[in-house]
Amino acid sequence: MTFIRLAALYVLCVAAQWWLGAHLSPGGVTANVLLDAAVAVAVLGGPVAAHGFAFMCGLYFDFMSPRMFGGHALAFTLMARAIWFVRWRLDFPTPPSQMALAAAASVFAAAFHSLLGIVFAGGFIWRGWAFSVFTPVANAVAAPFVFALAAVFAPPPDKSRRR
């Protein structure tokens, strides 16, 4: 059941990402809905769901630009790993904290993917200042909405086990 709900969330986020990329990307900058969803599931979901969903979200970006196939998947998986471990120490239900987390996660994922380029693509992958500065902001703005959506699809965390 969890798998089906996560699959539905994934399809929805992919569709949203596609639509945003096609219609709402001023200057090539667009909100990374899939990254926000990966962050949300890492906060809300179980261990396998958190990492598997992040992996699949990364794989979408790898599929769209397969120059370094697997790079985004690895960056997203490690990002989910980090979030999953700190989620009990922070208070994520409020939108400001969700926005801060999404911004930090997008900086981490982008930086890690760029650094992977040194090993696998022969050089640091630099996407420009506009992308590097405004994408985390866009992700932060979209984060509360994606968290709300993820809360509908992903199973809520067991609070008794969080403390």
Add this chain to the structure above:
Amino acid sequence: MHKEKQHATIAAAVFSALSLLFLLLPSSPVVNSAKAALAFSLLPFVSAGHSAAEITAGAPRNIAALINAEEENRALRLRQKDADITAAQLEAALETNRRLAAETGLSASEKWRGVWARVMERDPAHWNSSFLVDRGASSGVQPHDPVLGVQDGRAGIVGKVVEVWRDSAKVLLATDEMFSAVCYVEGRNWDALAEGRGRAELRLNYLPSDANVEKGAKVFTSRSSVVFPQGILAGTIIGVHQAGSFQTFTSADLRLAVRPEAAKEVFIMSRNRPPAPAEQGAAK
């Protein structure tokens, strides 16, 4: 709690290992192929809105070739539609021509009928002389049938059939010394004889001595030609030799519109000629 952490560690390790495996393996061509195939087959609006080059960027050559073939096919279908419209216009023009010819008592132009044939053998010893094609008597090919080729979108003479077997025929090329065809220069009334010389250019002989022929003028087959119907492009004049004390007529060098050595496929026209007297006698 401890078990959940263990699961998280295992999940992270598995998915990270999988990602690294993708990174290490040469997976980009496979992914590009899958992406191109998906964009092309599952999302036809994507393939219609983008050029094949955009869809196949990074895809292996065989996948790119498949998708390029589809784009070419689309373009050819459009050209086919244009050709159908042109053919309909030509048919109407031919009908008018037939009607006017009937009223004035002139013979009307024939409709071009025939078969396409592939060049299957060239004789190195007679390169400018002849070649064999893969159509013969079984396809209705007869001796003296005109042979045309297409180059740069225009049809032009290539030669004529001289020998016919069941499934093949020998074509005497326009460049052969034995070849000749009555032609006229565009915009002039007089006929001249285009003769092969065993090399790439033909000689257009028997032009009137006062013929003011210029380089670049187009030459077409004349109605007086025994082999060719009127109006088929023969070639372009590339040099003029004026009549002098030892030559009573003007001649010109003619470059063929369709180079026989470049022809891979040719159109063998079948003309409804009246049977020769000997054939009529045999029929009786």
